[in-house]
Amino acid sequence: MWKFNENFSSLRHGIQFILFSMIFLIVIGLGSEKFYGIFGENNYSAIHLMMEILIIVVTMSISIQTWLISPYILSNRVLYIGSLFLTISFIEIAHTLTYKGMPFFITESTPYAATWFYMLGRLLLSIGVLCIYFVKEKEIKLIYRWLIYSLPFVIIISCFGILYAPTPILPPLMIEGEGPNLLKNTLQYTAIALHLVIMVISLKNFKKAPKIIFLLLCSSIYLIMSDYLYTIYKDVYDIKNFTGHIFELGAFYLLFRAIYFSSIERPFKQLVDTQEHLEKSREKMHYMAYHNEITNLPNERFLMESLKRDLYISKSQKAILAIGIERISAIKASLGSTYADQMISLIAHRLKNALPEKHLLCMLREDYFVVYIDEVKSTHQLTHLSQQLQFVMEESFQIQHFSLNSQLNIGIALFPTNSYREEELIRFALYAMHEAQKTSTRIRFYESSISNETTQRLLLENDLHDALANQELFLEYQPQLDLHTGQIKSVEALVRWQHPKKGWISPGVFIPIAEESGLIIPIGQWVLETACKQVKKWEAAGLPPIKVAVNLSLGQLFQQNLVEMILNVLEKTQLEPQYLQLEITESMTINIDHMTTILHKLKALGVTIAVDDFGTGYSSLSYLKDFPIDCLKIDRSFVQKIQSNSTDKALVDMILSMAKHLQLKVVAEGIEEIEQLSYLVESKCDTVQGFLFSKPIPPNILQENYQRLHNDAKYILDSITDSITVSE
Template sequence: MKVEKQSIQSSVRDGFGLTIPLLLLIPALLFSNQLYGILGENNYVTIHLMLEIFIIIASFTIAIQAWLIFPYILSNHRLYIGALFLSVGLLTLIHTLSYKGMPFFIKDSSAYSATWFYMIGRLTQTLGLLLILTSKPKKINFIQRRITYSLAWLYTFVWVFLIYSPYELLPHLLIEGVGTTPLKNGLQYVAIMLQCLILLSLWRNFHKDRRQNTVIIMASVYLIIGDVMFTAYQSVYDIKNFMGHFFQLSGFYFLMRTFYSASVERPFQSLIETQKQLEKSEENLHYMAYHDELTKLPNSRFLTEKLSKELSVPKTKKAILMIEIDRLKSINESLGHSFIDLMLQEVATRLRTSLPPDLFISQIGRGEFTIVLHSVEDHEDVVQICKQIQKGMKEPFQLQHFLLNITLNIGIAVYPKHGTNQEALLKHAQVAMHEAQKATERYVFYHPKMGQQLIERLVLEQDLHYALDNGEIYLEYQPQINLRTGSIDSVEALVRWQHPEKGLISPAAFIPIAEETGLIVPIGEWILETACRQVKQWHNEGISHIGVAVNLSTGQFFQQNLVGMVEDILARTDLPPHYLELEITESMTVDTNHMADILHDLKQLGVKIAVDDFGTGYSSMYYLKKFPIDCLKIDRSFVRNVQSDHHDDVLISMMISMAKHLELKVVAEGVEEIGQLSFLADCDIIQGYLFSRPIDPEELSANFDTIQKKALSITQLKEVV
C-alpha cells in the first residue's frame, strides 16, 4: 500500500513537471508562421541532435533495463519491450546520423533517409507496443533473451539495407519547400491510429496497474500530439517540426519512466518496505520473545537477563518478590480460561499502577509474577511494597458479570542473605511464596527451614499416589441430628489418611495436594462409593432411615463424567438416590451455566444437593434461586463465636431466615457447646462434637443407640437453655 502511494505521488510529480510541452503547444499553433526559423536555421541541426540523443538514451535505457532484469522475472512482455526499444533506439540513432546537415554516414545525409528511418521507427514503436500490450503475459526460457535481441538487430539491418540501397526503393516522404507528402501523413496517421488503439487497450485494463497505465497513457497522448505536428510542418525549420520532436521526446521520457518505475523504482521501494517490515517484525519478535502476550509484562527470559545485570552490582542489597494468585486452580476450574485471562490482565494492570514505575515487574508463569527491587535498605522497605501490592488488589475484580475478591501470596528472597545467584533467589522466593498461603499477612520472607518443609510436602505428595491402593485412606462418619426430633437422620462422610510412618495426616494437609495433582478424582470416587456402600450396609442392619452427605471437590465437580459416575455408584451399591446428599462449595457456583446443567442432571438422579461452608464464599447469592439446592450448611466459623460475637449472631439469623424463605433445609456444623443451640434453634440439622466426633463405621454401628439417646436428651434441653 505504501509503495503504491509513493508511485501515485511520483506520477503526479511527473504530470506537473511535463505540462510545459502542452503549454508550448498553444503558441506553436497560433503563431507558427511568425515562429518559423525563430531558433535560427544554423541551430536546428544541433537542436534536433540534442532532442534525438535524449530519445536514443531513453530507448536504450529501456532496452538495457529489460536485458538486465529479464533473468529474474522471465517475462515475455518485459523481453519483447526491451527488444522493441532496442530496434527503436537503433533506428532513431541512424535517423539522427542521416538527418540533413549531419556528416557523411554510409551515404550523404538527406531528408529521404532521415524521414524514412524516423517513420519506420515510429511505426515499429506503436505497432510493437500494441502487440505486446494485447498479448497474454507468460514466463519464457532464459535462452530466448539472446534470440529476441538478435532479431531486433536483424530487423534494424533489414531497414538499413532497404533505405540505404543504391537505388531509392521507397517513395519520398518529404519534399523540400513543399512539406510532407500524403504518404508521409498517411503513415503518420497510421501511427496515430495505432497509438489510439494502445490508449483503448490501456483504458480497458486500467484497473490492473493504475500507475503504469496512467503514465503510458500520458506518453501516448504526447506521441499523438507529436505525430500531428509531423503531419503539418513544411520544412525542418518549421516550429511544428521542432514541437513534434519535443513532444516525441516527452512521450519517450514517460515511456522510460514507466519501465524504470516497473523495473527498478517499484521493486526497490518494495525492497525498502520489505526491509522495514522485516525490521519491524524483528522488533515484534524480540518483544514477543521477551514479553508475555497476554499481560504485556516481561517474561522469564527477560527476568533472567535482568537479574544477571542486577546481580553484577554485588554491593547493592536487593529483593525478589514472587507472587501467585491464591486458589487460581479452583477459580480456573470454576470460571474457565477466558475469565482467567481477563483476571491476569487486570492483576498485571493493578501491579503496574500501584507500584513505582522503576520497579521491574514480570510474569514467569500463568498466575505467577515476579518483582525485582533494585535497592532496599531493610525489611521494612520490602514490607511496604507488599502492602502497596495488597492495597492495589483490595477492590473486587469486575470480570464481566462476576465480582471476585483476589488474594495474592507473596514470597520474598533478599540478596545476598537468601542467595547470591538468580537460581537460588528465585527458588527461595518461590518456596516462601508457597508458605505465604498459611500466613495471615500473605507475605513471607524466606527461611532455610522452608526448604525442608517443601521437601516434606513433595514426599507427602509421592506417598499420596499409593495411599489409596495401600488401604491407608479410610472414612469416618459424623452424625447429623434432626433438631426437631432428636434423631440421627444422616451422617457426613469425612476422609482420613493413616500414613504408615507419619501417622494420621490432616485432610487440610493432603486434600489440597490431591486437588493440585488430580488425585482427588480417584480418591473422591472411592469416597463416594465407600460411603454409599456403608449406608446400604446400615440399612441392611436395620438402620433403614439414615442417609449420607459426601463432599464434592472442585476437581471432581468439573470432571466430565461426574453424573454418570454418581449414577453408576448408586447402581453398584443399590442405594436409593434420596439417601445421598452431595455437598458443593460456593466457589463452584461462579460458573452458573456449567453448574446449572450439572446440578439439574444430578437432581434427575434423585440425589440431594447441599451448599457447604455457606457464607464464606465470594459468589453471588443468585445461585440460591437458580440452582436446585436442597440444603445450606452454615460454616463452623460462624457457629464457633456465635455466643460472644453479636455480628455472627446476626449473620446466622439472616442466613437461616433467607434459607427458610427459599424453603431450604439448614444445617449448622461445628456445634460444640450446648449454649450455642439457643442461637441455632431455627436450624433443621445440627452437627458437631456436642453430639459426636467423627467415628469409624464399626464404632458408629456399635454405639448408634447410645449416640441417639444422647442426641435426644440434648435436643430436649435446648428449650431450657
C-alpha cells in the same frame, strides 16, 4: 501503506503532468508563427541531432536495462521489450543520419529516407507494444535472449534494403515546403489509434500497478501529442516539429521510467519493505522473548539477565519480592483463561502504578509477579512496600459482569543474606510466597526452614494431578440422623486421598492445594458424580431413599458451566434432584450478585442448598433473604462447647430460632457426646451428624450396617427421651 503512497504519488504527478502539457501546448499553439525558425535555420540540424541523440540514449538504455535484468527475470515479455527498443534505437540512429542537413550517408540526405525511418520506428513501437500486451507471459531459457536480441539487426538491415533500393519501393511521405502528405498523416493517425487502444488496455490494469500504468499512459499521451504535431508542421524549421521531438523524447523517457520502476525500483522498494518488516519482526520477537504477552511486563528471561548483570555490582543489600495472586488458579479453572488474563492484566497495572519506577516489576510464568529492589535500607522498608501493594488490591476488579476480589501473598528473599545466587533468590522468594498465605499478614520473609515445607507441598501438588487418574481418591459418607423420625435419611459425602507412598492425606492438607491449583474443578465434578451414582446403588440394593450432601468449592461456583454440569450428572446418574443437597460456605457469599444468580439457577434444578459452617463467616446475614437456602449447618466449633461456653450456647440458640422463623432446616455437626445431643433434641434441632452415631465410612460398610446404625441411633435417642421424661 506502500500501495496507498504509490497511488497518491501517481495522482500528484498526474496533475503536474497534465498542467505542464496543457500550458506548453497553449504557448506553442498561440505563438507558432512567432517561434518559426527561432533557433536559426543553420542550427536546426544540430538541434535535431541533439534531440535524436537523447532519444537514442533513452531507447538504448531501455534495451540495455532489459538485457541486464533478463538473467534474473526470465520473462519472454521483458526480452521482447528489450528487443523492440533496440530496434527502435537502430531506426532512430538511421533517422538521425539521413535527416536533412546531415553529412553524406550512403546517398545525399533527403526527407524521403529520414521520414520513412521515423515512420517505421513509430509504427513498430505501437504495433510491438500492442503485441507484447497480448503475449502470454512465461519463463524462457536464458539462451533465447541472444536469438531475440538478434532480430533488431535483421529488421534494420531489411529497412536499409527497402529504402535504399535502386528503384524506390515506398512512396514519399513529405512534400518539400508543404509538410506531411496524406499517406504520412494516415500512418501517423494509425499509430495514434493503436496507442489509444494501448491506453484502454492499460486502464483496465490500473489497480494492479498504478504507478507503472500511469507512466505508460503519460507516455502514450506524449506520443500522441508528438504524432499530432508531426502531422501539422510545415517543414523542419517549424516550432511544431521541434515540439514534437520534445514530446517524443518525453514519451521514451516515461517508458524508460516505467520499465525501470517495474524491474528495478519496485523490486528494490519491496526488498527494502521486506527488510524493514523483518527488522520489525525481529524487534517484536525480541520484545516477546523478554516480555510477558498478557501484561507486557518483563519476563523471567529479562529478570535473570538483569540479575546477572546488576546483582553483583555491589554487595549492598538487595531484595526479591515474589507476589502470588490469591484465587487466580480457581478463577482460571472456573471462569476460563480470558477472565483470568484480564484480571492479571489489571493487577499488573495496579502494581506498576504503586511501585517506584526504580524497582523492576516482572511477570513470571505460573501467574505470579516478581519485584527486584536493588537497594534495601531495612526490612521495615520491604514490609511497608508489601503492605502498600496489598492495599491497592482491596478494591474489587470489575471484569464484565463479575466483581472479583483477590489478595496478594508476598514472599521476600534478601541478597546476600539468603543467597548470593540469582536462581536461589527467586526460588527462596517463591517458597516464602507459598508460606505467606498461612500468615495473617500474608507477608513472609524467607527462612531456611521454609525450603523443606515448600518442597513437600509442591511435590504433593504434583502427585495430586495424577490422583484422579490413578484412582487414589475415594469417598466416605457420614450418616445424618433425622431427630424427628429417628431415621438416617441423608449422608454427607467426604473426599479422601490414599497416597500410594505417603498413605492417608488429610483433606485439610490437599483440599487447599486443589483449590489453589485449580484441580478442585475436576475433583469436585468427580465427587458429585460418584456420590450421585452411589445413592442410586443404595436404592438398587434395597435401602430407602437417601439424600446426599456434596460440598461446592468457591472455584466451582465461578465455573461457567456449573449448572449444566450438575444437570448432566443428574441426568447421567438418573438421580432425582430432591436427593442432592449442595453445600456452600459463608465466605462464598461475598459476591452477592453472582451468587444470587447461580443459586437460583441451581434451585431451579430441584436440588436443595445448605450453608455449611454457618456462623464462622464474615459476611452479612442479609444473604439469608436473598439466597434460595433450605438448610443451615451449625459448625462443630459451636456444638462442642455448647455445655461449657455460654456464648456458644447462645449462638446455637440464636441460629435455631432464626432458622425456625425463616423456615429453614438445621443440621448440627460434630455431635460426639450424649449431652450435646440431648441439648439439641430439647432445642428442636432437625438433623445431627457426628461420631456419636458414626464416623465417615465407606459406602459398602454403610450399606451392610444400615440397620445396625438405625438401631444404635434409636437406642441413643430413646435413652435421651427417657431422661427428658424423668426430668420433667
